[in-house]
Amino acid sequence: MNPLPIDDDALHAWVDGQLPAARRAEVDEMLARDPELAARAAAWRAQNTLLREGMDAWLEEPVPSRLVEAATRDNAQASQWRSWAAAAAILVVGVALGWSGRDMTLVRAGIPTTFAREAAFAHAIYTTDARRPVEVAASDTQGLVTWLTRRLGQPAHAPDLTSVGFELVGGRLLAGNEKPTALLMYENGAKQRLTLQWRKLAPGTEEAQFRYEVDNGVGVFYWIDDACAYALSGSLDRRQLLAVARVAYGQIVSPEAAVQAK
Amino acid sequence: MTASLPHADLVAAIPRLRRYARVLMGDSTRADDLVQDTLARAWEKRALWQAGTDLRAWLFTIMHNVFVNQRVLARRDARNVSLDDDEGGAGWQVPVAATQLTRIELIETMQSVGKLPVEQREVLILAAVEEMRYEEIAHVMGIPVGTVMSRLSRARDKLRRMTGEPTMQLKVVK
Numbered sequence: 370m371n372p373l374p375i376d377d378d379a380l381h382a383w384v385d386g387q388l389p390a391a392r393r394a395e396v397d398e399m400l401a402r403d404p405e406l407a408a409r410a411a412a413w414r415a416q417n418t419l420l421r422e423g424m425d426a427w428l429e430e431p432v433p434s435r436l437v438e439a440a441t442r443d444n445a446q447a448s449q450w451r452s453w454a455a456a457a458a459i460l461v462v463g464v465a466l467g468w469s470g471r472d473m474t475l476v477r478a479g480i481p482t483t484f485a486r487e488a489a490f491a492h493a494i495y496t497t498d499a500r501r502p503v504e505v506a507a508s509d510t511q512g513l514v515t516w517l518t519r520r521l522g523q524p525a526h527a528p529d530l531t532s533v534g535f536e537l538v539g540g541r542l543l544a545g546n547e548k549p550t551a552l553l554m555y556e557n558g559a560k561q562r563l564t565l566q567w568r569k570l571a572p573g574t575e576e577a578q579f580r581y582e583v584d585n586g587v588g589v590f591y592w593i594d595d596a597c598a599y600a601l602s603g604s605l606d607r608r609q610l611l612a613v614a615r616v617a618y619g620q621i622v623s624p625e626a627a628v629q630a631k
Numbered sequence: 632m633t634a635s636l637p638h639a640d641l642v643a644a645i646p647r648l649r650r651y652a653r654v655l656m657g658d659s660t661r662a663d664d665l666v667q668d669t670l671a672r673a674w675e676k677r678a679l680w681q682a683g684t685d686l687r688a689w690l691f692t693i694m695h696n697v698f699v700n701q702r703v704l705a706r707r708d709a710r711n712v713s714l715d716d717d718e719g720g721a722g723w724q725v726p727v728a729a730t731q732l733t734r735i736e737l738i739e740t741m742q743s744v745g746k747l748p749v750e751q752r753e754v755l756i757l758a759a760v761e762e763m764r765y766e767e768i769a770h771v772m773g774i775p776v777g778t779v780m781s782r783l784s785r786a787r788d789k790l791r792r793m794t795g796e797p798t799m800q801l802k803v804v805k
Contacts (some may be wrong), residue, residue, distance in 0.1 A: 377784050385758050387765065412791045417759040420739040422759050427653060428646040433663055436649070439670035440641040478788050492642050604646070 375399045375406060384413045406495045421606065428586055428604040429561035485591045488566045488600035489584035491543055491552060496562040503539030503554050513540050517551045521569060523597070528556050528565065528620035533613050535563055563603040563610075565617055579614060581607060589612040594621065609610040637678050640686050641670070654696050654756045668701075669694040674707055681774060687764070695753075729765045736794065743793035745752070752784035754779055 375396055382388045383396045391538055400407040407598040495502050505513040517525035520542055527537055535555035543566070550568040570593065577593040589611045591600040599621065601614045648669060652662035660686045672693050673680075680689060744752050760781075765783075769776045 378780050380757070381780060381783050381787075382765070409791075413787050415736070416740060416787060416790055416794075419737050420744065420759050423737055423741040424650055424654075424756070427650045430646070430649075432645050433650070436645050436663060436666055437642060439667045440645055441638050442670075442674060454730065462753075497642065497645070508665065586647060591717070 379407070380410055380511075381413070386411055391480075391624070403593050405538055414566065425604055426559065426561060429559075431499060431560055431562070432497045437497065437499070451527065454573075461573040484598055485580070485582040486584050487589040487592065487599055489582075489589050491550075491566060492564045492587050492589075492602035493585060495541065495552065496564060502562075503552075504541035506539040507537040507541075509536065517542065520549050521551055521567075523569060525551060526621065527553055528617045530613060530616055533616050534558065535613065539564070540547070561603065561605065563601060563605070563613060565599065565601050567599045570598055572596050579611070579618075579626050581611075592618065636673065636680055637682070641673070641690075644687060644690055646664070646800065647687060648694060651691060651694060651756070652698075654752060655694075655749060665694065665698060665701075668697050669777040673695055685767075686762075688771060691761075692773075693758075695771050695773070698792070739794045743790055746793065747786055747789060751782050751789070754782040755790070758783060762785055 379388065379392065379396055383393060383400075388396065400410055419520070430453055505516065505627050507513075514525050514527055517540060527540070530537075533555045538554040538556050538558070540551065540553040541554055548569050553565045553571055555563045555565070574593060574596045579590050579592050582589050582591070587602050587604055588607060589602045590610055591598065592614075593599070599618075601610065603610055603613070604615075645666065646668045649659075649662060652669070653659055654664040656662040656665055669690065673690060676693065681688075710798065744755070747755070753772065754768060757763045758765065763771070765776050765779050769779050772779070
Protein backbone atom coordinates (compact mmCIF):
# COMPACT_ATOMS: atom_id res chain seq x y z
CA MET A 370 0.00 0.00 0.00
CA ASN A 371 1.42 3.34 -0.99
CA PRO A 372 1.07 6.23 1.43
CA LEU A 373 -0.30 9.51 0.15
CA PRO A 374 2.33 11.66 -1.54
CA ILE A 375 3.87 14.34 0.63
CA ASP A 376 2.91 17.85 -0.34
CA ASP A 377 4.34 21.02 1.15
CA ASP A 378 1.47 21.37 3.59
CA ALA A 379 2.12 17.96 5.09
CA LEU A 380 5.82 18.68 5.36
CA HIS A 381 5.16 21.94 7.21
CA ALA A 382 2.72 20.23 9.52
CA TRP A 383 5.32 17.52 10.15
CA VAL A 384 7.99 20.13 10.99
CA ASP A 385 5.61 22.07 13.27
CA GLY A 386 4.28 18.99 15.05
CA GLN A 387 0.74 19.53 13.73
CA LEU A 388 0.21 16.15 12.05
CA PRO A 389 -1.94 13.39 13.47
CA ALA A 390 0.13 10.38 14.55
CA ALA A 391 -0.87 8.13 11.64
CA ARG A 392 0.01 10.69 9.01
CA ARG A 393 3.23 11.51 10.81
CA ALA A 394 4.36 7.91 10.50
CA GLU A 395 3.70 8.05 6.75
CA VAL A 396 5.78 11.20 6.42
CA ASP A 397 8.57 9.61 8.46
CA GLU A 398 8.59 6.76 6.00
CA MET A 399 8.73 9.04 2.98
CA LEU A 400 11.54 11.06 4.51
CA ALA A 401 13.56 7.92 5.05
CA ARG A 402 13.30 7.16 1.33
CA ASP A 403 13.79 10.65 -0.05
CA PRO A 404 17.04 12.37 0.99
CA GLU A 405 16.16 15.62 -0.75
CA LEU A 406 12.84 15.88 1.06
CA ALA A 407 14.58 14.92 4.30
CA ALA A 408 17.15 17.69 3.84
CA ARG A 409 14.38 20.23 3.32
CA ALA A 410 12.54 19.07 6.43
CA ALA A 411 15.74 19.08 8.46
CA ALA A 412 16.55 22.63 7.33
CA TRP A 413 13.09 23.83 8.29
CA ARG A 414 13.28 22.13 11.63
CA ALA A 415 16.69 23.68 12.31
CA GLN A 416 15.17 27.08 11.51
CA ASN A 417 12.45 26.50 14.08
CA THR A 418 14.97 25.63 16.75
CA LEU A 419 17.16 28.63 16.01
CA LEU A 420 14.26 31.07 15.82
CA ARG A 421 12.89 29.83 19.12
CA GLU A 422 16.27 30.09 20.73
CA GLY A 423 16.82 33.62 19.47
CA MET A 424 13.35 34.92 20.18
CA ASP A 425 12.61 33.16 23.45
CA ALA A 426 15.40 35.31 24.85
CA TRP A 427 13.31 38.42 24.08
CA LEU A 428 10.63 37.24 26.47
CA GLU A 429 12.94 37.71 29.42
CA GLU A 430 13.62 41.38 28.78
CA PRO A 431 12.25 43.71 31.46
CA VAL A 432 8.83 45.09 30.58
CA PRO A 433 8.59 48.91 30.45
CA SER A 434 6.26 50.20 33.14
CA ARG A 435 4.18 52.11 30.58
CA LEU A 436 3.10 48.74 29.15
CA VAL A 437 2.18 47.30 32.54
CA GLU A 438 0.13 50.43 33.12
CA ALA A 439 -1.53 50.07 29.72
CA ALA A 440 -2.39 46.47 30.53
CA THR A 441 -3.89 47.27 33.92
CA ARG A 442 -5.50 50.62 33.32
CA ASP A 443 -9.08 49.33 33.80
CA ASN A 444 -10.28 52.92 34.26
CA ALA A 445 -9.33 54.09 37.75
CA GLN A 446 -8.60 50.68 39.16
CA ALA A 447 -4.88 50.59 38.44
CA SER A 448 -3.79 50.98 42.04
CA GLN A 449 -6.37 48.50 43.20
CA TRP A 450 -4.89 45.98 40.79
CA ARG A 451 -1.47 46.36 42.34
CA SER A 452 -2.68 45.51 45.81
CA TRP A 453 -4.80 42.73 44.35
CA ALA A 454 -1.79 41.25 42.59
CA ALA A 455 0.19 41.28 45.82
CA ALA A 456 -2.67 39.63 47.66
CA ALA A 457 -3.01 37.03 44.92
CA ALA A 458 0.68 36.22 45.11
CA ILE A 459 0.43 35.73 48.85
CA LEU A 460 -2.72 33.68 48.48
CA VAL A 461 -1.37 31.28 45.89
CA VAL A 462 1.80 30.72 47.86
CA GLY A 463 -0.31 30.08 50.91
CA VAL A 464 -2.41 27.58 49.01
CA ALA A 465 0.72 25.92 47.69
CA LEU A 466 2.11 25.63 51.20
CA GLY A 467 -1.11 24.32 52.62
CA TRP A 468 -1.15 21.68 49.95
CA SER A 469 2.48 20.77 50.14
CA GLY A 470 1.72 17.29 51.42
CA ARG A 471 -0.40 16.68 48.38
CA ASP A 472 2.23 18.32 46.20
CA MET A 473 4.76 15.75 47.12
CA THR A 474 2.45 12.86 46.35
CA LEU A 475 1.97 14.36 42.92
CA VAL A 476 5.69 14.78 42.41
CA ARG A 477 6.18 11.10 43.02
CA ALA A 478 3.39 10.26 40.64
CA GLY A 479 5.09 12.40 38.01
CA ILE A 480 2.21 14.85 37.69
CA PRO A 481 2.92 18.56 37.26
CA THR A 482 2.61 20.22 40.62
CA THR A 483 1.26 23.43 41.97
CA PHE A 484 4.74 24.21 43.28
CA ALA A 485 6.23 24.64 39.82
CA ARG A 486 3.20 26.59 38.69
CA GLU A 487 3.32 28.95 41.67
CA ALA A 488 7.04 29.42 41.14
CA ALA A 489 6.34 30.40 37.52
CA PHE A 490 3.62 32.78 38.71
CA ALA A 491 5.83 34.50 41.28
CA HIS A 492 8.59 34.65 38.68
CA ALA A 493 6.27 36.40 36.22
CA ILE A 494 5.01 38.84 38.84
CA TYR A 495 8.35 39.93 40.25
CA THR A 496 10.75 39.79 37.30
CA THR A 497 8.51 42.17 35.38
CA ASP A 498 8.35 44.65 38.22
CA ALA A 499 10.41 47.54 36.89
CA ARG A 500 10.70 49.50 40.12
CA ARG A 501 10.93 46.95 42.89
CA PRO A 502 11.76 43.47 41.65
CA VAL A 503 13.43 42.54 44.94
CA GLU A 504 13.04 43.52 48.58
CA VAL A 505 16.74 43.39 49.44
CA ALA A 506 19.33 44.17 46.77
CA ALA A 507 22.48 42.18 46.10
CA SER A 508 24.53 45.07 47.50
CA ASP A 509 23.44 43.74 50.88
CA THR A 510 23.91 40.03 50.22
CA GLN A 511 24.95 39.38 53.80
CA GLY A 512 21.80 41.02 55.14
CA LEU A 513 19.68 39.15 52.62
CA VAL A 514 21.16 35.76 53.49
CA THR A 515 20.85 36.41 57.23
CA TRP A 516 17.24 37.50 56.84
CA LEU A 517 16.26 34.48 54.71
CA THR A 518 18.07 32.13 57.09
CA ARG A 519 16.15 33.53 60.03
CA ARG A 520 12.76 33.52 58.32
CA LEU A 521 13.08 30.07 56.74
CA GLY A 522 14.56 28.56 59.89
CA GLN A 523 17.47 26.98 58.05
CA PRO A 524 20.75 28.14 56.57
CA ALA A 525 20.21 30.03 53.33
CA HIS A 526 22.82 30.56 50.64
CA ALA A 527 22.93 32.61 47.49
CA PRO A 528 24.40 30.41 44.77
CA ASP A 529 27.01 32.15 42.64
CA LEU A 530 25.83 31.85 39.04
CA THR A 531 28.43 34.12 37.46
CA SER A 532 30.01 31.09 35.77
CA VAL A 533 26.87 30.86 33.65
CA GLY A 534 26.60 34.62 33.19
CA PHE A 535 24.06 35.50 35.86
CA GLU A 536 24.57 38.05 38.64
CA LEU A 537 22.50 38.22 41.79
CA VAL A 538 19.97 41.08 41.75
CA GLY A 539 18.64 40.45 45.24
CA GLY A 540 15.86 38.60 46.94
CA ARG A 541 12.57 38.68 48.74
CA LEU A 542 10.41 36.57 50.97
CA LEU A 543 7.03 35.35 49.76
CA ALA A 544 4.57 35.06 52.61
CA GLY A 545 2.47 31.98 53.18
CA ASN A 546 0.09 30.59 55.78
CA GLU A 547 2.57 28.22 57.31
CA LYS A 548 6.01 28.49 55.83
CA PRO A 549 7.60 31.26 53.80
CA THR A 550 9.23 30.82 50.39
CA ALA A 551 12.52 32.50 49.59
CA LEU A 552 13.09 34.06 46.19
CA LEU A 553 16.43 35.11 44.73
CA MET A 554 16.58 36.92 41.42
CA TYR A 555 19.47 36.85 38.96
CA GLU A 556 20.10 38.78 35.78
CA ASN A 557 22.55 38.43 32.91
CA GLY A 558 24.11 40.98 30.58
CA ALA A 559 21.12 40.72 28.24
CA LYS A 560 18.77 41.62 31.12
CA GLN A 561 17.28 38.15 31.19
CA ARG A 562 16.11 37.28 34.65
CA LEU A 563 15.98 34.02 36.56
CA THR A 564 14.47 33.29 39.93
CA LEU A 565 15.48 30.60 42.36
CA GLN A 566 12.77 29.85 44.90
CA TRP A 567 12.76 27.38 47.73
CA ARG A 568 10.80 26.41 50.79
CA LYS A 569 11.10 23.93 53.59
CA LEU A 570 9.07 20.74 53.49
CA ALA A 571 8.17 18.25 56.20
CA PRO A 572 11.26 16.46 57.54
CA GLY A 573 11.91 13.20 55.75
CA THR A 574 10.25 14.23 52.48
CA GLU A 575 11.54 12.00 49.74
CA GLU A 576 14.08 13.53 47.37
CA ALA A 577 13.08 14.15 43.79
CA GLN A 578 15.19 14.56 40.68
CA PHE A 579 15.03 17.52 38.34
CA ARG A 580 11.68 17.90 36.67
CA TYR A 581 10.77 20.40 34.03
CA GLU A 582 7.56 22.24 33.30
CA VAL A 583 6.58 25.22 31.19
CA ASP A 584 3.88 27.48 32.46
CA ASN A 585 2.82 30.57 30.51
CA GLY A 586 6.12 30.75 28.71
CA VAL A 587 8.14 30.42 31.90
CA GLY A 588 10.29 27.30 32.13
CA VAL A 589 10.72 25.81 35.60
CA PHE A 590 13.17 23.19 36.78
CA TYR A 591 12.22 21.92 40.22
CA TRP A 592 13.56 19.36 42.57
CA ILE A 593 13.51 18.26 46.21
CA ASP A 594 16.68 17.96 48.20
CA ASP A 595 17.15 17.58 51.93
CA ALA A 596 13.46 18.21 52.74
CA CYS A 597 13.46 21.41 50.72
CA ALA A 598 11.68 22.10 47.43
CA TYR A 599 13.56 24.22 44.88
CA ALA A 600 12.42 25.82 41.65
CA LEU A 601 14.56 27.63 39.10
CA SER A 602 12.42 29.65 36.69
CA GLY A 603 13.19 31.64 33.57
CA SER A 604 12.27 32.03 29.95
CA LEU A 605 15.51 30.53 28.70
CA ASP A 606 15.28 27.41 26.63
CA ARG A 607 15.27 24.13 28.44
CA ARG A 608 18.91 23.34 27.81
CA GLN A 609 20.20 26.70 29.09
CA LEU A 610 17.94 26.58 32.11
CA LEU A 611 19.11 23.07 32.92
CA ALA A 612 22.74 24.20 32.75
CA VAL A 613 21.98 26.93 35.30
CA ALA A 614 19.94 24.53 37.46
CA ARG A 615 22.92 22.17 37.62
CA VAL A 616 25.22 24.94 38.80
CA ALA A 617 22.69 26.10 41.40
CA TYR A 618 22.06 22.55 42.56
CA GLY A 619 25.78 21.85 42.94
CA GLN A 620 26.21 24.89 45.15
CA ILE A 621 23.17 24.14 47.26
CA VAL A 622 24.41 20.61 47.90
CA SER A 623 27.83 21.93 48.83
CA PRO A 624 27.20 25.39 50.23
CA GLU A 625 30.89 26.16 50.78
CA ALA A 626 30.96 26.92 47.09
CA ALA A 627 28.19 29.47 47.36
CA VAL A 628 28.64 33.14 48.03
CA GLN A 629 27.47 33.80 51.54
CA ALA A 630 28.71 37.32 51.92
CA LYS A 631 30.81 39.56 49.78
CA MET B 632 -20.34 46.24 36.57
CA THR B 633 -18.78 46.69 33.12
CA ALA B 634 -16.90 43.91 31.44
CA SER B 635 -13.28 43.58 32.43
CA LEU B 636 -10.20 41.75 31.22
CA PRO B 637 -8.17 39.38 33.39
CA HIS B 638 -5.40 41.69 34.62
CA ALA B 639 -2.90 39.06 35.61
CA ASP B 640 -3.28 37.25 32.27
CA LEU B 641 -2.97 40.52 30.42
CA VAL B 642 0.26 41.41 32.22
CA ALA B 643 1.55 37.90 31.64
CA ALA B 644 0.82 38.27 27.91
CA ILE B 645 2.99 41.40 27.54
CA PRO B 646 6.29 39.63 26.78
CA ARG B 647 4.67 37.65 23.95
CA LEU B 648 2.94 40.74 22.60
CA ARG B 649 6.26 42.55 22.60
CA ARG B 650 7.86 39.71 20.71
CA TYR B 651 5.13 39.60 18.09
CA ALA B 652 5.29 43.41 17.78
CA ARG B 653 9.05 43.24 17.29
CA VAL B 654 8.58 40.68 14.54
CA LEU B 655 6.13 43.05 12.85
CA MET B 656 8.06 46.28 13.36
CA GLY B 657 11.66 45.06 13.37
CA ASP B 658 12.51 47.73 15.93
CA SER B 659 11.93 47.45 19.64
CA THR B 660 10.91 51.05 20.44
CA ARG B 661 8.26 51.16 17.75
CA ALA B 662 7.29 47.65 18.78
CA ASP B 663 6.49 48.84 22.30
CA ASP B 664 4.35 51.64 20.85
CA LEU B 665 2.41 48.99 18.97
CA VAL B 666 1.99 46.94 22.15
CA GLN B 667 0.68 49.99 23.98
CA ASP B 668 -1.79 50.77 21.17
CA THR B 669 -2.87 47.12 21.17
CA LEU B 670 -3.52 47.10 24.91
CA ALA B 671 -5.49 50.32 24.65
CA ARG B 672 -7.56 48.81 21.85
CA ALA B 673 -8.10 45.64 23.89
CA TRP B 674 -9.55 47.73 26.73
CA GLU B 675 -11.82 49.57 24.30
CA LYS B 676 -13.03 46.24 22.92
CA ARG B 677 -13.19 44.45 26.25
CA ALA B 678 -16.90 43.79 25.89
CA LEU B 679 -16.03 41.47 22.99
CA TRP B 680 -13.64 39.36 25.04
CA GLN B 681 -15.15 36.02 25.98
CA ALA B 682 -13.78 34.72 29.26
CA GLY B 683 -12.30 31.27 28.98
CA THR B 684 -11.20 31.66 25.36
CA ASP B 685 -7.60 32.02 24.24
CA LEU B 686 -6.46 35.47 25.34
CA ARG B 687 -3.24 35.29 23.34
CA ALA B 688 -5.08 34.64 20.08
CA TRP B 689 -7.51 37.47 20.83
CA LEU B 690 -4.72 39.96 21.61
CA PHE B 691 -2.67 38.85 18.62
CA THR B 692 -5.66 39.39 16.35
CA ILE B 693 -6.07 42.91 17.72
CA MET B 694 -2.37 43.60 17.30
CA HIS B 695 -2.37 42.37 13.72
CA ASN B 696 -5.31 44.64 12.89
CA VAL B 697 -3.80 47.67 14.64
CA PHE B 698 -0.57 47.05 12.74
CA VAL B 699 -2.29 46.74 9.37
CA ASN B 700 -4.41 49.85 9.96
CA GLN B 701 -1.41 51.91 11.01
CA ARG B 702 0.48 50.77 7.94
CA VAL B 703 -2.36 51.78 5.67
CA LEU B 704 -2.58 55.20 7.33
CA ALA B 705 1.17 55.72 7.23
CA ARG B 706 1.24 54.86 3.53
CA ARG B 707 -1.51 57.31 2.84
CA ASP B 708 0.25 60.04 4.83
CA ALA B 709 3.67 59.57 3.37
CA ARG B 710 3.56 57.80 0.08
CA ASN B 711 7.27 58.18 -0.43
CA VAL B 712 8.31 56.48 2.74
CA SER B 713 8.67 52.75 2.49
CA LEU B 714 7.97 51.07 5.77
CA ASP B 715 10.19 48.26 4.72
CA ASP B 716 13.26 50.49 4.67
CA ASP B 717 14.37 49.72 8.16
CA GLU B 718 13.68 46.03 8.14
CA GLY B 719 16.62 43.97 9.20
CA GLY B 720 17.60 46.68 11.67
CA ALA B 721 18.54 46.68 15.30
CA GLY B 722 15.52 44.71 16.41
CA TRP B 723 17.00 41.47 15.12
CA GLN B 724 20.13 41.52 17.16
CA VAL B 725 20.89 38.40 19.12
CA PRO B 726 21.44 38.83 22.85
CA VAL B 727 25.05 37.70 22.64
CA ALA B 728 25.70 37.87 26.33
CA ALA B 729 22.79 35.54 26.97
CA THR B 730 24.70 32.35 26.57
CA GLN B 731 28.02 30.89 25.67
CA LEU B 732 26.17 28.78 23.14
CA THR B 733 25.85 31.63 20.67
CA ARG B 734 26.24 30.19 17.24
CA ILE B 735 26.89 31.50 13.79
CA GLU B 736 23.70 29.84 12.62
CA LEU B 737 21.68 31.61 15.27
CA ILE B 738 22.97 35.04 14.30
CA GLU B 739 22.52 34.35 10.59
CA THR B 740 18.99 33.10 11.02
CA MET B 741 17.95 36.02 13.19
CA GLN B 742 19.36 38.54 10.74
CA SER B 743 17.88 36.81 7.72
CA VAL B 744 14.40 36.53 9.17
CA GLY B 745 14.38 40.32 9.49
CA LYS B 746 14.84 40.55 5.73
CA LEU B 747 11.76 38.51 4.90
CA PRO B 748 8.66 40.43 3.82
CA VAL B 749 6.61 41.15 6.91
CA GLU B 750 3.68 38.94 5.82
CA GLN B 751 5.98 35.96 5.47
CA ARG B 752 7.94 36.38 8.66
CA GLU B 753 4.71 36.95 10.57
CA VAL B 754 3.38 33.57 9.48
CA LEU B 755 6.71 31.90 10.10
CA ILE B 756 7.12 33.23 13.63
CA LEU B 757 3.54 32.45 14.63
CA ALA B 758 4.03 28.85 13.45
CA ALA B 759 7.63 28.24 14.47
CA VAL B 760 8.04 30.26 17.65
CA GLU B 761 4.52 30.80 18.97
CA GLU B 762 3.62 27.27 17.86
CA MET B 763 0.15 28.34 16.80
CA ARG B 764 -1.97 25.99 14.74
CA TYR B 765 -2.35 27.01 11.10
CA GLU B 766 -6.08 27.65 11.56
CA GLU B 767 -5.31 30.00 14.47
CA ILE B 768 -2.76 31.88 12.37
CA ALA B 769 -5.33 32.23 9.59
CA HIS B 770 -7.78 33.63 12.14
CA VAL B 771 -5.28 36.10 13.65
CA MET B 772 -4.26 37.41 10.22
CA GLY B 773 -7.69 37.23 8.66
CA ILE B 774 -6.52 35.14 5.69
CA PRO B 775 -7.37 31.65 4.38
CA VAL B 776 -5.35 28.68 5.65
CA GLY B 777 -4.11 28.10 2.09
CA THR B 778 -2.49 31.54 2.13
CA VAL B 779 -0.87 30.76 5.48
CA MET B 780 0.65 27.63 3.95
CA SER B 781 1.96 29.29 0.82
CA ARG B 782 3.52 32.16 2.82
CA LEU B 783 5.09 29.61 5.13
CA SER B 784 6.65 27.79 2.16
CA ARG B 785 8.05 30.97 0.72
CA ALA B 786 9.37 32.13 4.10
CA ARG B 787 11.08 28.85 4.89
CA ASP B 788 12.66 28.34 1.49
CA LYS B 789 13.82 31.94 1.31
CA LEU B 790 15.31 31.71 4.78
CA ARG B 791 17.04 28.49 3.80
CA ARG B 792 18.58 30.13 0.76
CA MET B 793 19.73 33.13 2.79
CA THR B 794 21.37 31.13 5.55
CA GLY B 795 22.78 28.37 3.35
CA GLU B 796 22.56 24.72 4.14
CA PRO B 797 22.59 24.20 7.88
CA THR B 798 25.56 22.23 9.04
CA MET B 799 23.98 19.49 11.02
CA GLN B 800 26.74 19.68 13.59
CA LEU B 801 26.24 23.17 14.90
CA LYS B 802 29.34 25.09 15.69
CA VAL B 803 29.92 26.45 19.14
CA VAL B 804 31.50 29.89 19.22
CA LYS B 805 33.63 30.73 22.19
